[in-house]
Amino acid sequence: MSKSENKDKFVKNKKIEIDNYIRALKSLLVLRKMIMEKLSGEFYFTSKLNYKNLKDKDPQTPDYIVKLNNGIWIGEIKKSLANPDIFGTEKEYIEKYIEGKLIAQLKKYDEPFKEFEVDSHDVVLMVPHRDVEALGFLKVKYLDKKQNLFKNNFAVIVYSIEAGSNRTEFIIINLEWGKVKNKIAHEILSMGYKKMIGEIKEDIAKYKIYEESDKTPIEYVMSILWTDIFPEIINKSDVNKIIEWRNKKEHVFEVKLDDLVEYLQKMYTLPSLNENDRKQFTSSIVLSAMEKFSKINFKNQRTNKMESAVTKISKQNGIYFSVIYKNFPEKDELKYLLKSLYLEQEEKDTSINQVVQTSPPQSSLTDFK
Secondary structure, eight states, X not given: OOHHHHHHHHHHHHHHHHHHHHHHHHHHHHHHHHHHHHSOOEEEEOOOBOXXXXXXXXXXXXXXXXXXXXXXXXXXXXXOOOOGGGSSSHHHHIIIIIIIIIIHHXXXXXXXXXXXXXXXXXXXXXXXXXXXXXXXXXXHTTGXXXXXOOSSOEEEEEEEEEEOGGGOEEEEEEEEEXXXXXXXXXXXXXXXXXXXXXXXXHHHHHOOBOSOGGGSOHHHHHHHIIIIIHHHHHHOSOSTTOEEEEETTTTEEEEEHHHHHHHHHHHSBOOBSSTTOOOSSOHHHHHHHHHHGGGSEEEETTTTEEEESEEXXXXXTEXXXXXXXXXXXXXXXXXXXXXXXXXXXXXXXXXXXXXXXXXXXXXXXXXXX
């Protein structure tokens, strides 16, 4: 395989990774809506959970926590399941992946934690329905053959996103295996819980990231910044005082790293069980994302020179970034972003130098608005 083909494959896989992340996030928000609207429960992005009885063990950080009137869920969501075909044998797949990785991680949640008044809770795994073969292995060749695998109730919820008419999407979650303590929740999930994308539009517009920052694709964070955050900064005269205009006409502005992180944490993160333990947006991941924008070049209309879309500026009171904000020349902004970062382009598209962005751009992530 040539170098060019390797890069094309890398970009394709990166796009799939980010699409999987978005699907998982949407499905998690549908579960959140079910918990809050149908069960009057509470839904949290994770915080650290400290063992009550295992004092020598490190804290655990599951993906989500649910509080109901008669119980608690500690949950994990997988963006994908490993394909059995990449393992030599069925036995190897079960031992190395299902038992050695997947179940081993869930077992860490099968203990009492100090943060909860009760010692028992449900352990809930969410997985994509599209990974049919892997899901079959998990259920039929492993779970069905095990008894008393967990001390607590254990359940597998599958999620899927299906296309409807007029380009609508349906997100469906349903109970695939096991049980949960709450009878109403069990009944709802057994029948399947479905929402149109429009019904969670406000949640999708607000909640962008659910995992700890080091597990989130950096390119996805970049797409959030370019597609959602920068247009907000441009179209508002004052966004929590994080902006210092240099030239409104050309949409060149400065933003301080600390202020940008604070804004993201305040406006775009899921509620956490412990408000002092919010890791969804950290200085590290935002700094990395902003620095990566240096690989994308624009023509500065004031200087008539090619400049990086984002330039890092160190000042006495912190790190700032100068941003030249313009419309990408492709409708699919995420695709263009990935191509600009990882593919060698023999010919630069000069059209990007002709258009100054005057309104929030359209992109493949329009559901997030």
